[in-house]
Amino acid sequence: MVKIISGIIVDDVTWSGNITVAADILIPPSVTVTILPGTRIKFSPKPSCKTGVINKYLLRFAEFRNLFPAQWNDESCYVVVKGSLLILGTEDSPVRIGNKNWGGGIIVDSKVRPSRFEHCKISFGGMSVVLCSKAKCVFSHLDISRSLYGLILTAFAEVSNCVFRDNQVGIASKKAISRISHSTLIRNARYGILCNSCKLTEISNSLLAYNGVGISLVQTRNVVSVSNSFTMNDIAMYFLGVNKGLVQENTFRLGRTALHFGKDVFGIKIIDNYFSGNNVGIKAHSKIAIALHNNVFRNGLTAIHFSGDGHCVATVVGATFIDFKESAILCCGFSTIKFDSCRAKQLKGFLICTDISRIRILKSIISGNINIAGKSYVNIANSTIGTNDLSKAVSVHENGLCDISASNLLGKTCVEVFGSAILRAQKIHVRYGGQGLKVSDTARAELVNLTVTAGVHAESGITAEGFGIITINSLRIAGGICGIRIVANGECEASGIEIRAGIGIEVLGSGIIRGTGFDIKYVKRGIAVRDSGRAELSEVKTATGELGEAGIDVDDHGRVAVRVLHILGGIYGVRINGNGGITIDDGEISATTISGIDINGLAHVIVRGMRIDAGETCGIRIGTSGECEASGIEIRAGICIEVLGSGIIRGTGFDIKYVKRGIAVRDNGRA
Numbered sequence: 001m002v003k004i005i006s007g008i009i010v011d012d013v014t015w016s017g018n019i020t021v022a023a024d025i026l027i028p029p030s031v032t033v034t035i036l037p038g039t040r041i042k043f044s045p046k047p048s049c050k051t052g053v054i055n056k057y058l059l060r061f062a063e064f065r066n067l068f069p070a071q072w073n074d075e076s077c078y079v080v081v082k083g084s085l086l087i088l089g090t091e092d093s094p095v096r097i098g099n100k101n102w103g104g105g106i107i108v109d110s111k112v113r114p115s116r117f118e119h120c121k122i123s124f125g126g127m128s129v130v131l132c133s134k135a136k137c138v139f140s141h142l143d144i145s146r147s148l149y150g151l152i153l154t155a156f157a158e159v160s161n162c163v164f165r166d167n168q169v170g171i172a173s174k175k176a177i178s179r180i181s182h183s184t185l186i187r188n189a190r191y192g193i194l195c196n197s198c199k200l201t202e203i204s205n206s207l208l209a210y211n212g213v214g215i216s217l218v219q220t221r222n223v224v225s226v227s228n229s230f231t232m233n234d235i236a237m238y239f240l241g242v243n244k245g246l247v248q249e250n251t252f253r254l255g256r257t258a259l260h261f262g263k264d265v266f267g268i269k270i271i272d273n274y275f276s277g278n279n280v281g282i283k284a285h286s287k288i289a290i291a292l293h294n295n296v297f298r299n300g301l302t303a304i305h306f307s308g309d310g311h312c313v314a315t316v317v318g319a320t321f322i323d324f325k326e327s328a329i330l331c332c333g334f335s336t337i338k339f340d341s342c343r344a345k346q347l348k349g350f351l352i353c354t355d356i357s358r359i360r361i362l363k364s365i366i367s368g369n370i371n372i373a374g375k376s377y378v379n380i381a382n383s384t385i386g387t388n389d390l391s392k393a394v395s396v397h398e399n400g401l402c403d404i405s406a407s408n409l410l411g412k413t414c415v416e417v418f419g420s421a422i423l424r425a426q427k428i429h430v431r432y433g434g435q436g437l438k439v440s441d442t443a444r445a446e447l448v449n450l451t452v453t454a455g456v457h458a459e460s461g462i463t464a465e466g467f468g469i470i471t472i473n474s475l476r477i478a479g480g481i482c483g484i485r486i487v488a489n490g491e492c493e494a495s496g497i498e499i500r501a502g503i504g505i506e507v508l509g510s511g512i513i514r515g516t517g518f519d520i521k522y523v524k525r526g527i528a529v530r531d532s533g534r535a536e537l538s539e540v541k542t543a544t545g546e547l548g549e550a551g552i553d554v555d556d557h558g559r560v561a562v563r564v565l566h567i568l569g570g571i572y573g574v575r576i577n578g579n580g581g582i583t584i585d586d587g588e589i590s591a592t593t594i595s596g597i598d599i600n601g602l603a604h605v606i607v608r609g610m611r612i613d614a615g616e617t618c619g620i621r622i623g624t625s626g627e628c629e630a631s632g633i634e635i636r637a638g639i640c641i642e643v644l645g646s647g648i649i650r651g652t653g654f655d656i657k658y659v660k661r662g663i664a665v666r667d668n669g670r671a
């Protein structure tokens with residue numbers, strides 16, 4: 001038997017069985033309607049009348065209707081509760097409300113007597129359930145599906161153990177205080193939960209999956225999301241104009257964006273969350289202030305992306321970043337982020353920073369590359385950046401600025417600075433496989449107290465080229481083909497340098513190095529200057545074994561000036577060829593296997609104050625049009641001075657002790 005009901009309910013009543021609502025129903029303040037387990041309520045597609053009371057509510061909630069104008073049906077049936085509606089279904093025998101083509105809803109507007117929705121399944125509604133301002137209602141084990149709106153809240157409400165599925169909007173809250181727990185919101189096309197201008201919104205222990213936006217928070221204060229699971233939402237949580245909030249112990253999986261901050265969002269704490277497989281973990285636009293503590297970001301394209309017109313501020317403490325296809329952090333537009341005690345691994349890129357962003361990285365271990373450009377500033381302290389397999393640990397370019405202190409850098413090329421960028425580094429340890437630090441294209445680097453360690457087959461520890469400028473105060477380089485390499489108009493000013501490498505210092509292509517205090521132990525050459533390169537040095541020590549070619553090797557128009565020189569070992573102490581030139585003031589050369597100073601090919605040498613101990617070999621050898629001007633020379637050698645092949649030596653003050661010949665001049669040589 002089917003009961004047909006419509007109009008105003010005048011007395012308390014209990015409904016059961018099958019009921020058809022033929023027109024709008026009004027439950028007055030003094031009336032209680034009780035619906036028993038197993039009751040089935042359907043609505044007429046064309047109600048017989050439309051009351052003025054219902055029309056007022058439709059106007060009152062017009063903003064919700066306007067979101068879906070094409071899908072709204074103003075002729076649908078509504079139930080207005082001014083009294084009390086008690087829906088008392090059970091788990092085994094729920095109450096079922098709604099049918100296809102219904103499109104109406106239940107409006108609860110009782111300010112005195114509470115209503116209750118328990119174990120109730122509602123479907124095909126427009127505004128399925130509406131809780132009006134100051135109304136009282138308990139929602140438990142409510143299941144709303146295939147509606148435009150599942151639940152609309154404009155008053156205080158507690159929603160627990162409910163399901164909202166396949167709606168356009170699961171729950172909409174306006175100027176309300178709501179607590180939602182242990183509920184499921186799934187496949188809601190627009191929003192799982194939509195909050196606008198709410199005073200307090202708490203969501204906990206709930207599942208939000210496959211929604212357009214899991215939770216949308218607009219002009220809302222005091223947001224709490226705790227222990228929720230977000231899966232495959234387009235956007236898990238969206239914030240716009242939100243003040244104060246807590247996002248804690250949630251999981252965000254496989255969405256396009258997990259947390260999306262639009263604008264004017266302040267005081268949000270994001271703590272102990274797990275992000276996995278999202279395209280973007282956190283995305284922020286402008287005027288954002290958030291704090292992140294102990295979150296894990298895993299897989300996906302990007303963990304954090306700050307963009308827009310900037311003024312985004314974030315503190316990230318104790319975060320872990322694992323395995324991202326692109327850079328884990330993208331930061332631009334006046335953004336400011338502080339990373340403290342973070343870990344990042346299995347990354348190619350950790351940070352891309354542009355457009356005047358400001359980044360601090362403290363006490364962190366980062367396996368990925370840091371890329372700084374666009375007048376951005378990055379400060380790295382007490383951290384480890386890069387891995388042995390990484391192509392670059394830190395890249396600074398396009399007017400970027402980077403300060404690094406008390407940190408370890410690892411990579412094939414650990415640091416690259418170019419495009420008018422600036423690097424300032426202090427107390428860092430560079431471990432490299434290709435190039436330790438490279439400065440080029442009018443960029444500058446200021447280095448203090450550096451240790452550079454080369455891997456097997458590594459090239460150069462420090463390189464300046466393309467008008468790049470490097471200033472070094474205290475540097476230790478161990479290993480590599482070359483310690484310091486200055487090429488293509490690069491420039492270096494150095495002091496307190498200790499190098500152990502194949503070639504200690506190489507200068508070519510109009511490059512120049514100036515400095516004082518060099519201690520070089522080399523395999524092939526100590527200092528090599530050629531191709532119009534220049535070196536202006538003081539207090540230089542070089543040492544090698546018997547197979548080392550030369551302590552100083554000058555060729556192809558290279559120019560060297562040295563004051564206080566000590567050379568130990570090598571085939572040659574100083575070798576000059578190809579129009580090269582060198583000036584030595586106060587030097588000492590010993591234990592060479594062919595000659596202390598060897599001059600050929602129109603090379604020119606000026607020596608003032610030199611002691612050479614060449615054993616049984618040659619002290620100074622001049623040949624092939626070489627030229628030497630010397631004064632204050634003390635030589636102990638087999639042949640002290642040998643001049644041949646149109647070579648020439650001029651000078652005064654020679655103290656010679658020889659084994660075979662003191663001065664030997666032949667083959668058009670002159671002395």
